[in-house]
Amino acid sequence: MxxxxxxxxxxxxxxxxxxxxxxxxxxxxxxxxxxxxxxxxMTLDEKLAQITGTRLREIMEDGxxxxxxxxxxxxxxxxxxxxxxxxxxxxxxxLRDLVREVQHYLMTKTRLKIPAIFHEEAITGFATQGATxxxxxxxxxxxxxxxxxEKNTQNTAKNMRAVGATFALSxxxxxxxxxxxxxxxxxxxEDAYLTSRLGVAFVQGLQGDDLKTGVAxxxxxxxxxxxxxxxxxxxxxEYLMPHEACIKVAxxxxxxxxxxxxxxxxxxxxxxxxxxxxxxxxxxxGLVVSDYGAINMVYKKYxxxxxxxxxxxxxxxxxxxxxxxxxxxxxxxxxxxxxGLVTEAVINKSVRRSLLMKARLGLLDKAPAIGVxxxxxxxxxxxxxxxxxxxxxxxxxLKNNGVLPLTKKVKKxxxxxxxxxxxxxxxxxxxxxxxxxxWKNEAYDPNNPKLITLKQGLENRLPKKVTLLHERGCDWSAxxxxxxxxxxxGDSRLEKxxxxxxxxxxxxxxxxxxxxxQESDVVIAAMGxxxxxxxxxxxxxxxxxxxxxxxxxxxxxxxxxxxxxVLFGGRQQxxxxxxxxxxxxxxxxxxxxEGGNALADILLGNKxxxxxxxxxxxxxxxxxxxxxxNGYAEEDLPLYxxxxxxxxxxxxxxxxxxxxxxxxxxxxxxxxxTVENTGKxxxxxxVQLYVSPxxxxxxxxxxxxKGFKRVFLKKGEKKQIVFRVSPTxxxxxxxxxxxxxxxxxxxxxxxxSTDLKEQGTVTFKxxxxxxxxxxxxxxxxxxxx
Numbered sequence: 001m002x003x004x005x006x007x008x009x010x011x012x013x014x015x016x017x018x019x020x021x022x023x024x025x026x027x028x029x030x031x032x033x034x035x036x037x038x039x040x041x042m043t044l045d046e047k048l049a050q051i052t053g054t055r056l057r058e059i060m061e062d063g064x065x066x067x068x069x070x071x072x073x074x075x076x077x078x079x080x081x082x083x084x085x086x087x088x089x090x091x092x093x094x095l096r097d098l099v100r101e102v103q104h105y106l107m108t109k110t111r112l113k114i115p116a117i118f119h120e121e122a123i124t125g126f127a128t129q130g131a132t133x134x135x136x137x138x139x140x141x142x143x144x145x146x147x148x149x150e151k152n153t154q155n156t157a158k159n160m161r162a163v164g165a166t167f168a169l170s171x172x173x174x175x176x177x178x179x180x181x182x183x184x185x186x187x188x189x190e191d192a193y194l195t196s197r198l199g200v201a202f203v204q205g206l207q208g209d210d211l212k213t214g215v216a217x218x219x220x221x222x223x224x225x226x227x228x229x230x231x232x233x234x235x236x237x238e239y240l241m242p243h244e245a246c247i248k249v250a251x252x253x254x255x256x257x258x259x260x261x262x263x264x265x266x267x268x269x270x271x272x273x274x275x276x277x278x279x280x281x282x283x284x285x286g287l288v289v290s291d292y293g294a295i296n297m298v299y300k301k302y303x304x305x306x307x308x309x310x311x312x313x314x315x316x317x318x319x320x321x322x323x324x325x326x327x328x329x330x331x332x333x334x335x336x337x338x339x340g341l342v343t344e345a346v347i348n349k350s351v352r353r354s355l356l357m358k359a360r361l362g363l364l365d366k367a368p369a370i371g372v373x374x375x376x377x378x379x380x381x382x383x384x385x386x387x388x389x390x391x392x393x394x395x396x397x398l399k400n401n402g403v404l405p406l407t408k409k410v411k412k413x414x415x416x417x418x419x420x421x422x423x424x425x426x427x428x429x430x431x432x433x434x435x436x437x438x439w440k441n442e443a444y445d446p447n448n449p450k451l452i453t454l455k456q457g458l459e460n461r462l463p464k465k466v467t468l469l470h471e472r473g474c475d476w477s478a479x480x481x482x483x484x485x486x487x488x489x490g491d492s493r494l495e496k497x498x499x500x501x502x503x504x505x506x507x508x509x510x511x512x513x514x515x516x517x518q519e520s521d522v523v524i525a526a527m528g529x530x531x532x533x534x535x536x537x538x539x540x541x542x543x544x545x546x547x548x549x550x551x552x553x554x555x556x557x558x559x560x561x562x563x564x565x566v567l568f569g570g571r572q573q574x575x576x577x578x579x580x581x582x583x584x585x586x587x588x589x590x591x592x593x594e595g596g597n598a599l600a601d602i603l604l605g606n607k608x609x610x611x612x613x614x615x616x617x618x619x620x621x622x623x624x625x626x627x628x629x630n631g632y633a634e635e636d637l638p639l640y641x642x643x644x645x646x647x648x649x650x651x652x653x654x655x656x657x658x659x660x661x662x663x664x665x666x667x668x669x670x671x672x673x674t675v676e677n678t679g680k681x682x683x684x685x686x687v688q689l690y691v692s693p694x695x696x697x698x699x700x701x702x703x704x705x706k707g708f709k710r711v712f713l714k715k716g717e718k719k720q721i722v723f724r725v726s727p728t729x730x731x732x733x734x735x736x737x738x739x740x741x742x743x744x745x746x747x748x749x750x751x752x753s754t755d756l757k758e759q760g761t762v763t764f765k766x767x768x769x770x771x772x773x774x775x776x777x778x779x780x781x782x783x784x785x
Contacts, residue, residue: 023248026287032356034359042351043076046076046077046111047347047351049074049077051330051354052327053326054074065101078106079116083119083325084099085127086128086439093375099165099371103115103116115368117167119166119218120165122169123172123186124431126159127431129432129445130449131383132384133432133449133593134387135394135428135591136185136590137171137186138186138570139391139592141195142612142645143394144710146200148393149201149205155386159378163376167218168216171203173188174221174225174258175195175242176190176227176615177616179572183535185590186430186536190626190642191614191629193779197708197778200778203252212362216254216357219255221260222257229262241775244775244778245778257270257288257290257320266298268294268318269304269311270318283773288321289321290320290322293325295312295315295329296308308329309339315329316346321350379449391592391594393610395591396612397585397602397609398586398646400646406604412521413468413523413524414522414524416471416473416526417473417524417525418530419530420454420455420524421456423453425568425569426451426453426591427590429535432444437531449593454566458596469519471508471513472505472509473512510555518561520561522583526566529546530568543571545573545575553565557578563581565578565586567588568588570590572617574618608648609648610684612645616640616641617638617640617644619637629701630701643751644755645686647684648683652676655672658747661765662764662765670724672722673687676717680715681715687708689707691748693745694744694761695743697743703748705753707780707782711784720784720785729779738771739770739771741768746762747760747762
């Protein structure tokens with residue numbers, strides 16, 4: 001019988017801290033001193049105020065701050081102001097001045113003088129009027145570029161801090177394995193390793209080296225949202241991993257539980273998930289904030305509590321520290337205390353965490369810095385440059401028969417489709433524009449920030465001698481083919497919404513579109529989704545091209561002219577009937593403000609596409625989850641596999657180097673390969689490292705990503721990529737233990753999860769290891785030589 005070695009923290013930490021910055025606890029000595037002094041003076045009303053959030057509109061009148069409404073609504077102060085900038089339509093300086101006015105009142109007119117946290121969405125940049133709008137996360141997942149994501153969130157944090165915002169309800173770390181899920185676009189895709197690495201970069205960029213100058217990130221939604229999460233092994237090994245990595249590696253100090261359930265109990269009141277998994281097993285010491293209205297639903301929708309008061313008591317006992325956004329349950333904790341449903345000690349624990357967060361953000365300093373003086377520019381050159389590069393790297397070239405990049409022989413281009421000259425296909429959910437359009441049914445200004453459509457991008461880039469003809473040809477769909485989903489367990493505001501309609505556009509002219517296609521050298525068909533067809537609370541019947549778009553493309557193909565199909569949206573859209581006949585297919589996702597320029601440069605060859613799919617591209621509209629790790633059945637192959645994406649050049653892999661055997665107790669070992677650009681253009685390859693079990697005793701998935709690197713290569717250039725892998729990255733969750741098993745593991749390197757160029761097997765020698773502290777090393781270290 002094999003012995004099991006207990007691997008303690010000493011071995012793990014020696015490698016772990018080499019790959020991350022030091023993570024400080026939420027409760028530093030300086031923060032504790034400030035918080036305990038405050039806590040000792042607080043009344044129960046003042047305590048409850050610190051563990052609730054509200055909206056700015058509650059203390060405003062005629063668009064201005066109202067002291068009288070403040071005294072009526074939050075006389076004891078407040079913990080958070082929720083989605084404070086998407087609730088306004090203010091220029092940066094006006095928004096900053098409003099925040100300063102409210103904070104000044106809190107710090108001078110309330111007894112304890114405690115400022116509030118102003119929080120906002122930040123998934124695609126600071127969600128406020130005029131700020132840089134980056135591509136949606138599903139697109140950023142296809143960049144496989146953590147360094148770029150970190151730069152983007154540094155830019156976001158700078159803008160947020162400039163108006164006095166200190167806290168973000170981002171990133172979203174849910175693994176999404178079906179394009180049918182309406183929040184699919186907010187994810188980094190289907191893989192735990194890739195999502196973890198990109199999530200860590202997001203948090204590190206947003207928070208910076210010091211929370212007093214950075215913005216606190218909230219990792220969400222804990223855990224297994226959008227899927228069935230009742231398989232303990234899958235939950236621990238995959239769905240928990242991105243949250244765990246962001247907490248342990250990046251130092252995330254805020255977590256948001258999902259609207260979902262675990263073992264039949266809503267996660268907002270689920271001690272198994274929040275106390276055992278999150279706090280005890282992962283070791284999280286930060287603040288747990290509710291999703292908007294989630295605690296209400298414990299009573300209202302889930303019927304797991306007899307009233308709001310009991311739902312609040314259940315949530316705070318389970319470990320939810322703060323109720324957002326218009327609380328109905330935590331204000332009733334005073335009554336719950338009288339009835340013996342909760343103790344003041346339990347309340348104090350959450351109040352303490354809320355105040356510790358404020359201390360770490362610098363809000364409890366003697367003279368906290370609220371915003372930045374002077375003129376503010378939220379979409380400067382740096383932001384637009386990052387938005388452009390992000391859009392370029394998000395784009396995935398799915399098919400190309402040689403028509404791309406467009407050559408000098410092309411003299412006339414027909415640009416058609418509902419997303420050809422409109423901005424609605426550029427904007428992901430939780431952008432400022434989408435928030436105003438969907439949640440408030442208000443128009444957004446496409447020039448603040450400037451949103452570049454595909455038509456504008458082509459006009460900016462095309463030589464004067466090339467003629468660009470444009471006609472929509474078809475609409476997204478007659479009735480927008482979507483409805484507000486009021487039956488699910490999401491934001492309660494959905495119950496009051498009506499579906500957004502797109503107005504102000506001319507009626508599409510099918511006859512003219514086909515005519516200009518017939519007279520052109522090439523057709524660019526800009527199809528897909530818009531704000532209304534994809535996002536939280538928006539339900540579509542299927543995942544094909546909406547409305548009559550597929551029929552329109554069929555008519556374009558019938559002209560005999562080469563058709564370049566450009567797909568916008570937040571999900572993979574099934575195009576199996578069209579794929580074989582289109583000359584090229586480009587997946588553009590929701591590209592953000594510079595989308596048109598980025599797409600034009602890809603189509604014209606000014607930029608070489610480098611994006612790789614962070615999801616599997618389905619071949620049908622069947623409602624099922626797909627995970628490349630399980631392998632693809634020969635009788636049900638996807639249209640395109642996970643990790644796939646084409647380039648205008650070609651790459652060769654050779655000279656795989658790896659040890660034949662290593663001891664399980666080794667800190668790391670090297671897997672190296674040489675990659676050469678064998679084509680005629682400079683380009684970037686995303687080199688992917690996978691592992692598969694080669695021994696029957698290994699209870700791991702058939703194939704798993706364990707490393708990746710973007711590598712730029714000039715034509716004819718070759719470089720060696722070296723992955724330093726830790727044996728503990730191959731850990732399995734078995735019988736409530738983290739175990740690294742000896743045996744044979746096959747390491748595979750290639751261009752996608754199915755295009756594997758080189759492979760070799762390593763024998764892990766020794767007795768099985770049990771990781772006492774759970775996972776500590778999450779990622780391979782990578783060098784390019």
